[in-house]
Amino acid sequence: MTGAERPLIAVLDYGIGNTHSAQKALEKGGADARLTRDAGLIADAAGVVLPGVGAFGACMAALRSTGLEAPALDAVASGRPFLGICVGMQMLFTRSEEDAAATGLDVVPGTVSWIPPGPKIPQMQWNRLDLTQPDDPMLQGLGTEPWVYFVHSLHGVPDDPAVVAATVEYGTTINAAFRLGNVFAAQFHPEKSSRPGLALLGNFVRICSEATSSHMAEPISTEIMTESS
Amino acid sequence: MRTARVIPCLDVTDGRVVKGTNFVDLRDAGDPVELAARYDLEGADELVFLDITASSDNRETTIDMVHRVAEQVYIPFTVGGGIRTLEDARTMLRAGADKVSVNTAAVQRPELIAEIAAEFGSQCVVCAIDARRRRADGEPSPEVPEDGWEVFLHGGRTPTGIDAIDWAIRAVELGAGELLLTSMDRDGTRIGFDIELTRMISESVNVPIIASGGVGTLEHLADGVTEGGADGVLAASIFHFREHSVAEAKSVMAAAGITVRPA
Numbered sequence: 001m002t003g004a005e006r007p008l009i010a011v012l013d014y015g016i017g018n019t020h021s022a023q024k025a026l027e028k029g030g031a032d033a034r035l036t037r038d039a040g041l042i043a044d045a046a047g048v049v050l051p052g053v054g055a056f057g058a059c060m061a062a063l064r065s066t067g068l069e070a071p072a073l074d075a076v077a078s079g080r081p082f083l084g085i086c087v088g089m090q091m092l093f094t095r096s097e098e099d100a101a102a103t104g105l106d107v108v109p110g111t112v113s114w115i116p117p118g119p120k121i122p123q124m125q126w127n128r129l130d131l132t133q134p135d136d137p138m139l140q141g142l143g144t145e146p147w148v149y150f151v152h153s154l155h156g157v158p159d160d161p162a163v164v165a166a167t168v169e170y171g172t173t174i175n176a177a178f179r180l181g182n183v184f185a186a187q188f189h190p191e192k193s194s195r196p197g198l199a200l201l202g203n204f205v206r207i208c209s210e211a212t213s214s215h216m217a218e219p220i221s222t223e224i225m226t227e228s229s
Numbered sequence: 230m231r232t233a234r235v236i237p238c239l240d241v242t243d244g245r246v247v248k249g250t251n252f253v254d255l256r257d258a259g260d261p262v263e264l265a266a267r268y269d270l271e272g273a274d275e276l277v278f279l280d281i282t283a284s285s286d287n288r289e290t291t292i293d294m295v296h297r298v299a300e301q302v303y304i305p306f307t308v309g310g311g312i313r314t315l316e317d318a319r320t321m322l323r324a325g326a327d328k329v330s331v332n333t334a335a336v337q338r339p340e341l342i343a344e345i346a347a348e349f350g351s352q353c354v355v356c357a358i359d360a361r362r363r364r365a366d367g368e369p370s371p372e373v374p375e376d377g378w379e380v381f382l383h384g385g386r387t388p389t390g391i392d393a394i395d396w397a398i399r400a401v402e403l404g405a406g407e408l409l410l411t412s413m414d415r416d417g418t419r420i421g422f423d424i425e426l427t428r429m430i431s432e433s434v435n436v437p438i439i440a441s442g443g444v445g446t447l448e449h450l451a452d453g454v455t456e457g458g459a460d461g462v463l464a465a466s467i468f469h470f471r472e473h474s475v476a477e478a479k480s481v482m483a484a485a486g487i488t489v490r491p492a
Binding site for chain 1: 230231232234269274299300303304305323324325327349350351352353406407435436437460491
């Protein structure tokens with residue numbers, strides 16, 4: 001495979017949680033996925049993944065202490081494909097009810113709120129996505145019944161409801177995925193969601209690969225022009 | 230939507246899956262990674278690997294197995310057996326396990342649950358409880374003045390005097406995110422879960438309960454959810470030797486009105 005077909009994806013490693021499985025699942029999807037906190041490598045990557053498990057405040061503190069906040073925000077601002085997973089998704093929001101003192105990355109304006117009382121908390125189970133943005137390239141090929149695995153006590157409530165890409169029913173309607181420009185964020189764990197999850201990560205790898213190819217097209221044609229002139 | 234989970238349990242020793250009764254007469258049931266991949270294809274929602282290796286010399290083999298499973302199986306899995314310290318838990322989670330299950334060490338030193346939860350979150354900590362009914366038949370008896378269930382250790386051999394419901398509540402307070410409840414009276418009997426025990430525990434705590442011990446038919450799995458209030462059902466032998474597939478289990482559960490992820 002050429003570099004364009006096997007895009008470099010930076011999985012931000014801020015020392016919390018099981019980032020190993022996200023990396024392995026992206027490699028299965030065809031990526032050259034690297035666990036990293038190297039700002040240079042993150043800047044060079046075709047796409048960036050922000051994983052996370054545990055507590056919002058602890059994850060934000062770890063992201064900052066490992067110097068990854070600025071590279072993460074730069075990656076979002078660069079327009080390259082960006083994927084947040086679970087607490088990595090929650091960190092993209094402005095704030096979380098889990099830790100009022102902690103501030104998020106504020107990429108997706110809104111609040112991470114507790115799942116309304118009723119069902120068992122956390123939601124630790126598989127659930128079926130209802131796609132509110134079925135045409136999103138990340139949500140193609142997930143099958144007619146995309147069941148995915150959740151472990152969470154809070155969910156994102158964006159200021160602009162139009163950014164919600166998928167929901168699930170859990171006592172009430174819970175937001176499960178978001179799309180804002182180049183950013184896709186999932187509350188569930190695609191790396192633990194068997195075939196639909198691998199399909200979603202495969203979509204991310206393909207989108208990264210296509211973004212790299214179109215980016216590469218310009219300099220290559222210029223080079224040919226230079227040689228022939 | 231509340232969805233019940235079907236969880237095959239794989240007892241492993243020296244890197245192989247084995248199945249026996251009460252830790253004797255172990256039969257080889259296959260390669261853990263191959264079995265795990267098959268269960269994933271059949272629609273298993275999660276897997277539990279229970280390391281029954283007697284000596285700690287072979288821990289490296291188990292860690293290697295966890296690595297291999299994590300690289301090839303994309304559903305959540307728990308590793309239990311021999312998790313005695315925070316460092317043991319850290320090793321398994323870093324090797325790729327999603328959760329660790331603690332049992333004996335947590336009864337002996339309950340703070341272990343809090344320590345793992347503080348570092349990795351409650352969702353990583355499963356407290357396994359092996360319980361035996363004080364009165365085998367539930368009838369009044371002068372020899373056993375108090376009914377209820379007692380926590381046992383070491384695969385059901387060592388009584389603790391601790392009430393199973395009290396321990397369940399305490400474990401959740403300490404930070405256990407899930408309870409794996411095994412009836413030692415029913416384990417290996419194939420006559421069904423201890424429904425009363427399962428219901429008592431599931432009504433006492435607000436974390437998911439996985440019922441285990443005694444499954445002989447697929448209807449038993451459904452009963453664990455509909456009658457016992459379990460969030461997940463765990464079984465080993467009915468799956469390993471291909472008596473039943475996970476898909477068959479799910480269709481029986483669905484027919485009983487339980488929401489399951491289709492296989």
